[in-house]
Amino acid sequence: MGMLNGKTAIITGASSGIGRASALLFSREGANLVVAARRRKQLEDLVFEINAAGGKAIALAGDVGDEAYAEALVRCAVREYGGLDIAFNNAGTLGEMGPVGDLTLDGWNKTLTTNLTSGFLGAKYQVPAMIERGGGSLIFTSTFVGHAAGMPGMTAYAASKAGLIGMTQVLAAEFGASGIRANAILAGGTNTPMGQEAANTPEALAFVEGLHALKRIARPEEIAHTALYLASDASSFTTGAAIAADGGISINRT
Numbered sequence: 001m002g003m004l005n006g007k008t009a010i011i012t013g014a015s016s017g018i019g020r021a022s023a024l025l026f027s028r029e030g031a032n033l034v035v036a037a038r039r040r041k042q043l044e045d046l047v048f049e050i051n052a053a054g055g056k057a058i059a060l061a062g063d064v065g066d067e068a069y070a071e072a073l074v075r076c077a078v079r080e081y082g083g084l085d086i087a088f089n090n091a092g093t094l095g096e097m098g099p100v101g102d103l104t105l106d107g108w109n110k111t112l113t114t115n116l117t118s119g120f121l122g123a124k125y126q127v128p129a130m131i132e133r134g135g136g137s138l139i140f141t142s143t144f145v146g147h148a149a150g151m152p153g154m155t156a157y158a159a160s161k162a163g164l165i166g167m168t169q170v171l172a173a174e175f176g177a178s179g180i181r182a183n184a185i186l187a188g189g190t191n192t193p194m195g196q197e198a199a200n201t202p203e204a205l206a207f208v209e210g211l212h213a214l215k216r217i218a219r220p221e222e223i224a225h226t227a228l229y230l231a232s233d234a235s236s237f238t239t240g241a242a243i244a245a246d247g248g249i250s251i252n253r254t
Contacts, residue, residue, distance in 0.1 A: 002030030003232040008081040010034045010073050012064050012122065013091030015042035017192030018141060021220035022088055022227045027055035029228060032081040035059050036073055037091065056081075064091040064118035074125040084129040086231045089122040090141040091115075094194055095160070097153045108156045115160035119167060123182075127175055135179020138171060139230045140164045141223075142184040142242060148250035165242050172240030181239035183230045188246030189217035213248025 009026050013019035015037035023035050027050045035057055037043050043059035050057040060076050062069035077084040093114045096107025119140050130136030142165050145151050146158025164184055171182035189195055189208045195217065199205040209216050226245040229235050244250055 002028065003228060003234065004086070005030035006032075007085040007231070008032045008034070008077050008083060009086035009088060009231065010036060010077055010084065010122075010126065011088045011090060012036040012073075012118070013141070014046060015039045017194060018187070018190060018220045018223045018227075019088070019090045020046055022090065022224040023050065023057065025221065025224045025228055026086075026088075026231065027053070027057060029232075031086065031231075033057040034073055034077045034080070036064065036069075037061060038063060064089075064122070065113040067121050067124075070118070070121035071125045073122075074129050078129060083133045084126060085133055085136045086139070087122055087126040087130075087136070088139045088141075088227055088231065089119045089126075090139075090227075091118055092141060092161075092194070093157075094154070094198055095156045097157075099153065100155045103155060111156035112160045112163075115157070116163040116167070119164050123167070123171055127171070127180060130180050131175070131178050136181075137231050137235075138168075138180065138182040139227055140168055140182075140184045142168075142186050144186050144188055144244070144246045144250050147186060147242065148244075148246075168242070169240045176239055181230075181235070183235070183238060183240070184242045185223065185226050185230070186242050186244045186246055186250070187218070187223050188212055188244075188249045190220055190223055191217055192220055211249050211252060212246070213252040213254070216247065218245070218247060 014035035040061035095111025146162035168184040
C-alpha cells in the first residue's frame with residue numbers, strides 16, 4: 001500500500017528536476033497524476049514512463065502564469081480522476097540575474113509571475129476542489145535564498161520565493177478549518193537544470209557545495225521525498241510550515 005494510494009495530485013514544473021522526480025515518486029506511492037510544464041515532449045515522455053510502470057498520469061502543457069491554465073489543470077484532475085487531493089506547485093525559474101540596478105522591470109515581472117503568481121493562481125483553483133474532497137495538501141517549492149541567506153544577483157528570485165512562504169502561511173490559516181494544509185519546502189542547492197545554471201562552473205559548484213553542512217548538493221529525489229512527506233498523511237498535523245530540506249545550508253558556518 002503506497003503512501004498516496006487513491007490520491008490525485010497536480011505537479012507543476014514536472015518536465016525535469018524536482019518536479020519530474022516527485023512525479024515518479026508520487027506515482028510509485030499510488031497517486032494519480034496530472035503533470036504540468038511548458039515542454040510538451042518532456043511531459044509526454046514522463047507520462048509514458050509512469051504509465052509503462054503501471055501508474056496513472058496525464059499531461060497538460062502550458063504556462064503556469066496563465067490563469068486559464070491553472071483552472072484547466074484542476075478541471076483535468078476532476079474530470080479524469082474525480083477530484084484533487086494534492087497540489088505540488090513546484091514550477092520556477094532563476095529569472096533575470098544581476099545587480100538590482102541592472103535588472104529590468106520586465107525581467108522582475110517575469111520572475112515573479114513564474115515563481116509567485118503561479119502559486120497564487122494554482123491555489124485559487126486548487127483550494128475549492130480540495131474543499132469538495134474534504135481537504136487536501138498544498139505544497140510550494142521555495143528556497144533558502146531570501147529566507148536564510150542573501151545571494152548576490154538574485155533579487156527577483158529571492159523576493160518571489162520568499163513571497164511563497166508568506167502566502168503559504170496565510171493559506172494555512174485561512175483554510176485549515178476546511179482540512180487543507182499548506183506548506184513550503186526550503187530547498188538547498190539541487191542537481192537540476194536550474195541548479196546547474198546557477199552554478200555553471202566547477203569552481204561555482206564547489207563553492208555552493210561547501211556552503212552546505214553536508215558539503216554536497218541534493219539529488220532531486222531527496223527533495224521529492226520531502227514533498228512526499230508533505231503530500232501524505234504522515235504530515236497530517238503539519239501546516240503553515242517552511243520545511244528546510246537544505247543540507248544544512250541555513251545553519252552552516254563551516
